[in-house]
Amino acid sequence: MISFESVTKRFPNGTTAVDEVDLEVPEGDLTVLVGPSGCGKTTTLRMINRMIDATSGRIVVDGRDISQVDPPQLRRRIGYVIQQVGLFPHRTIGENIATVPELVGWDSQRIRGRVGELLELVGLPAEVRDRYPNQLSGGQRQRVGVARALAVDPPIMLMDEPFGAVDPIVRSRLQDEFLRLQQEVRKTIVFVTHDIDEAIKMGDRIAIFRQGGHLEQYAPPDELLAEPASDFVADFLGAERGLKRLALIPVSAVKAEPGPVVSPGDDGGQALAAAEAYGSDWVVVVDDDRRLLGWAHAREAAERGRVGDAEIRPFQLQVEADNSLRAALNAMVQSRTGVAVRVSGGDRYEGIVTLELLSKEIS
Amino acid sequence: MTDGPAPVLAAELVRWSWIGDHLDDIRGDLVQHVELTGLALLFGLLLAFPLALAAVQWPRAYGPILGFTGILFTIPSLALFILLIPFTGLQIQTALIGLTIYTLLILVRNTVEGLRGVDPDVREAAQAMGYTRGRQLFQVELPLALPVIIAGVRIATVTTIGLVTVTALIGWGGLGRLFIEGFTLNFTTPIVVGIVLSALLAFAADLLLVGLQHRLTPWARSGGG
Numbered sequence: 001m002i003s004f005e006s007v008t009k010r011f012p013n014g015t016t017a018v019d020e021v022d023l024e025v026p027e028g029d030l031t032v033l034v035g036p037s038g039c040g041k042t043t044t045l046r047m048i049n050r051m052i053d054a055t056s057g058r059i060v061v062d063g064r065d066i067s068q069v070d071p072p073q074l075r076r077r078i079g080y081v082i083q084q085v086g087l088f089p090h091r092t093i094g095e096n097i098a099t100v101p102e103l104v105g106w107d108s109q110r111i112r113g114r115v116g117e118l119l120e121l122v123g124l125p126a127e128v129r130d131r132y133p134n135q136l137s138g139g140q141r142q143r144v145g146v147a148r149a150l151a152v153d154p155p156i157m158l159m160d161e162p163f164g165a166v167d168p169i170v171r172s173r174l175q176d177e178f179l180r181l182q183q184e185v186r187k188t189i190v191f192v193t194h195d196i197d198e199a200i201k202m203g204d205r206i207a208i209f210r211q212g213g214h215l216e217q218y219a220p221p222d223e224l225l226a227e228p229a230s231d232f233v234a235d236f237l238g239a240e241r242g243l244k245r246l247a248l249i250p251v252s253a254v255k256a257e258p259g260p261v262v263s264p265g266d267d268g269g270q271a272l273a274a275a276e277a278y279g280s281d282w283v284v285v286v287d288d289d290r291r292l293l294g295w296a297h298a299r300e301a302a303e304r305g306r307v308g309d310a311e312i313r314p315f316q317l318q319v320e321a322d323n324s325l326r327a328a329l330n331a332m333v334q335s336r337t338g339v340a341v342r343v344s345g346g347d348r349y350e351g352i353v354t355l356e357l358l359s360k361e362i363s
Numbered sequence: 364m365t366d367g368p369a370p371v372l373a374a375e376l377v378r379w380s381w382i383g384d385h386l387d388d389i390r391g392d393l394v395q396h397v398e399l400t401g402l403a404l405l406f407g408l409l410l411a412f413p414l415a416l417a418a419v420q421w422p423r424a425y426g427p428i429l430g431f432t433g434i435l436f437t438i439p440s441l442a443l444f445i446l447l448i449p450f451t452g453l454q455i456q457t458a459l460i461g462l463t464i465y466t467l468l469i470l471v472r473n474t475v476e477g478l479r480g481v482d483p484d485v486r487e488a489a490q491a492m493g494y495t496r497g498r499q500l501f502q503v504e505l506p507l508a509l510p511v512i513i514a515g516v517r518i519a520t521v522t523t524i525g526l527v528t529v530t531a532l533i534g535w536g537g538l539g540r541l542f543i544e545g546f547t548l549n550f551t552t553p554i555v556v557g558i559v560l561s562a563l564l565a566f567a568a569d570l571l572l573v574g575l576q577h578r579l580t581p582w583a584r585s586g587g588g
Contacts, residue, residue: 075491086487
């Protein structure tokens with residue numbers, strides 16, 4: 001655990017970068033520090049490994065006041081990843097990853113084994129071990145940066161805009177991979193970004209800072225979006241707060257409606273009745289094993305005689321239990337039916353999700 | 364062809380038989396030239412390195428250090444050697460002190476620029492990994508500054524090889540002794556030999572240093588990415 005006890009940082013030129021911040025970072029959580037530039041988030045991060053020393057207040061890491069710990073010793077137990085990665089250009093990838101193990105004096109055999117393990121963990125092929133950083137792509141370098149930070153399995157990781165320098169597609173993939181990795185390693189992570197969407201996606205908890213180093217609100221993302229503590233926070237979260245919240249809530253959180261379901265063998269009258277009962281002009285068509293076939297116009301089915309004689313159109317997008325409600329909303333607006341169809345195991349029909357269900361969930 | 368006026372000068376420029384008769388002398392001059400150059404560079408590096416570190420550590424000292432070595436660099440070499448004679452006589456020290464002083468400006472400047480040119484992100488990462496100051500300097504910053512430092516050593520080496528000849532006037536000079544000899548005897552062969560050999564020496568030394576840099580910085584030539 002990392003705790004800030006009324007920590008202030010004033011620079012010699014008189015500016016206050018961090019102002020009386022109290023913050024507790026729980027063990028095993030990913031805490032995001034977010035805010036506009038000049039809000040003190042990076043200064044706050046860098047005080048944890050004493051790259052910057054606090055002017056007043058106390059920072060306690062795992063029960064020890066860090067001002068009493070020799071900085072190099074402290075830093076070797078804290079992983080550090082920055083946007084520009086800062087790999088050592090004169091060392092191979094393997095040597096870069098081995099940096100901290102070498103500093104703390106591991107034997108070469110143990111280091112070799114650990115480097116191989118880490119390359120695998122971050123999804124890099126073994127042959128990059130003997131390459132130099134300038135022979136890798138930006139995304140690969142960023143992975144090496146993460147592997148280097150994890151080398152001695154430190155309990156704490158500090159990450160300063162770690163995915164800021166790569167293009168959006170690679171960034172999104174690295175974020176997903178990192179979240180999966182974090183599931184596995186469960187580090188106590190402090191993560192700085194200026195991108196609120198990244199904060200919402202990555203953070204177990206989010207600390208929003210305002211210019212002048214004031215901590216405005218510290219809460220889990222869902223709570224932050226539901227109840228912003230101030231106008232500043234509401235502004236910073238942006239106009240689409242509702243949409244952002246939807247992105248955090250899984251489809252399984254709402255109970256899907258059964259919907260107007262028919263099978264190809266049903267006659268047109270039944271389809272019309274089902275649609276009318278539901279208040280729509282379409283029906284969901286499933287087979288005898290409740291596998292989703294698509295949807296059909298109820299009137300067309302009635303005119304042709306049997307449901308199977310009408311044109312059965314596929315749902316372009318389907319959602320499953322672990323998709324977000326935002327994905328469900330996206331499926332709704334892209335479908336002629338105006339609803340999202342929920343399936344499990346790829347094609348087993350579970351029901352439909354409607355706009356009313358969504359607004360009930362977030363209001 | 365043997366009587367008549369003296370043939371064209373070119374025919375007299377090099378008398379090959381003289382070279383054959385003086386091979387040992389010439390070899391001795393060459394060895395001395397290499398020794399003087401090598402020692403001057405060695406002492407130059409030993410002095411320049413701490414000065415450069417001081418300049419990196421205390422940026423305000425950089426201006427004065429650069430100014431001082433710059434002034435030393437502008438003293439005419441002949442004058443400097445003559446000024447030193449009352450203190451150190453005609454011993455090798457006189458030659459070496461002078462030669463060393465002229466290497467300082469370039470060596471200090473390139474060492475400082477090399478160290479300053481290290482990517483700040485790399486420096487930050489090294490610090491955050493838990494390097495102590497000294498280890499960071501020797502294991503991260505110096506290796507990365509090496510290309511710029513070696514570039515300085517190359518310039519200093521070539522300059523020194525030229526300058527060594529001047530020390531012939533105080534009894535040393537390596538190949539420069541051949542210039543004095545040629546001048547005194549009014550005979551071009553030693554002068555030509557001296558010029559050609561010192562040019563070749565400079566060329567060879569530069570080539571050697573390029574090779575050294577190539578070996579020491581394998582990371583700098585692996586392009587791509």
